[in-house]
Amino acid sequence: MLLGRSTFGGWLRERRRMLDLTQAELARRVGCSEITIRKIEANDRIPSRQIAELLAGMLDIPSAERATFVAFARGRPAPSAPHPAGPAVQGVPAPLTRLLGREQAAAAIARRLLDEEVRLLTLVGPPGIGKTRLALHVAAELGPQFPDGARFVPLAALADAQLVLEAVAQAAGVGADAGRALADQLVDALRERALLLVLDNFEHVLPAASEIAQLLTHCPRLTVLATSRAALHVRGEQLFPVAPLALPPPCGPLDAAQVASSPAVQLFVERTQAVAPHFALSADNAPAVAAICARLDGLPLAIELAAARCRLLSPAALLARLAELRAALPAPAQGPGDLPPRHRGLGPAVRGG
Ligand SMILES: Nc1ncnc2c1ncn2[C@@H]1O[C@H](COP(=O)(O)OP(=O)(O)OP(=O)(O)O)[C@@H](O)[C@H]1O
Numbered sequence: 237m238l239l240g241r242s243t244f245g246g247w248l249r250e251r252r253r254m255l256d257l258t259q260a261e262l263a264r265r266v267g268c269s270e271i272t273i274r275k276i277e278a279n280d281r282i283p284s285r286q287i288a289e290l291l292a293g294m295l296d297i298p299s300a301e302r303a304t305f306v307a308f309a310r311g312r313p314a315p316s317a318p319h320p321a322g323p324a325v326q327g328v329p330a331p332l333t334r335l336l337g338r339e340q341a342a343a344a345i346a347r348r349l350l351d352e353e354v355r356l357l358t359l360v361g362p363p364g365i366g367k368t369r370l371a372l373h374v375a376a377e378l379g380p381q382f383p384d385g386a387r388f389v390p391l392a393a394l395a396d397a398q399l400v401l402e403a404v405a406q407a408a409g410v411g412a413d414a415g416r417a418l419a420d421q422l423v424d425a426l427r428e429r430a431l432l433l434v435l436d437n438f439e440h441v442l443p444a445a446s447e448i449a450q451l452l453t454h455c456p457r458l459t460v461l462a463t464s465r466a467a468l469h470v471r472g473e474q475l476f477p478v479a480p481l482a483l484p485p486p487c488g489p490l491d492a493a494q495v496a497s498s499p500a501v502q503l504f505v506e507r508t509q510a511v512a513p514h515f516a517l518s519a520d521n522a523p524a525v526a527a528i529c530a531r532l533d534g535l536p537l538a539i540e541l542a543a544a545r546c547r548l549l550s551p552a553a554l555l556a557r558l559a560e561l562r563a564a565l566p567a568p569a570q571g572p573g574d575l576p577p578r579h580r581g582l583g584p585a586v587r588g589g
């Protein structure tokens with residue numbers, strides 16, 4: 237039943253498609269919202285025991301296998317998952333909020349990473365555009381399809397490009413032996429491994445790009461997904477420019493439903509609701525919300541920081557003060573306190589500079 241998968245979300249999506257069901261149809265049969273199914277498939281939510289049992293019924297799981305199914309759905313790895321070395325996806329942080337939009341980008345990135353010709357794919361774009369977020373999503377979705385899974389290597393905090401190989405070794409579980417060059421030890425350990433390595437925020441360590449290129453040359457089954465504000469500029473690198481979140485159409489009379497379906501607006505609404513639970517998108521405030529997102533160029537980080545101001549301001553008031561806000565952001569207190577330090581200093585991005 238559960239062969240070949242180690243995330244429940246990926247398994248569920250495949251099974252639903254096999255049964256030719258849409259997310260909406262499965263949600264209707266289970267009696268939950270479509271968004272719940274979407275989150276479960278994206279591994280953003282663990283189903284309740286009750287939903288897991290209903291899913292088992294709707295997906296024709298034989299009764300002898302239902303207890304295993306529910307345990308798997310509730311977070312225990314599949315007993316037959318093919319990764320004896322450990323979970324397929326290791327060290328990939330699970331975001332606390334859901335991914336908005338990006339369906340096409342994520343599918344395009346996944347397609348390219350599964351192409352054997354593509355060894356190094358770099359998601360490039362300005363600060364706060366959502367490169368890391370997209371890479372995390374792709375790694376979680378795709379890791380199980382790589383025989384040796386995916387590993388996440390955060391580089392933003394490294395003070396020195398010379399520490400990159402050490403960070404890779406640590407993430408890949410390669411113990412370093414002080415007597416030999418680390419690059420050689422990594423090659424020995426990774427030569428046979430079909431692994432997806434996510435190197436996040438590579439712009440901090442660009443001088444290490446050639447070491448990564450060397451590693452790829454000697455480890456033919458290794459695939460690297462990098463995120464970076466600038467290209468690594470090594471041979472074999474392919475670039476995937478990350479676009480801003482889609483905005484509502486710019487001209488014509490604004491249709492509230494169209495506004496609500498824009499991922500940029502959804503991000504604004506969700507982050508506003510996190511600080512002002514009664515906030516809702518309405519025909520009245522939709523034009524101001526659409527205008528705010530457009531003024532912030534669909535940049536997710538800027539939208540998040542602006543939405544944090546809506547605890548006290550209406551969207552219309554926020555829009556009116558946007559010029560002033562752009563100049564003032566980001567004081568650390570304006571956004572969530574757990575933002576990474578590099579994002580607290582993102583004045584230029586928020587100002588569009
Ligand atoms: N599609 C999305 N859905 C929900 N939130 C998003 C999305 N894209 C980005 N975000 C949020 O926006 C913020 C900035 O995104 P992220 O950290 O991925 O940007 P980045 O391009 O990696 O920036 P940097 O260059 O500074 O590393 C994060 O809080 C992230 O969770």
Ligand SMILES: [Mg+2]
Pocket residue numbers: 367368369436437463
């Ligand atoms: Mg990043």
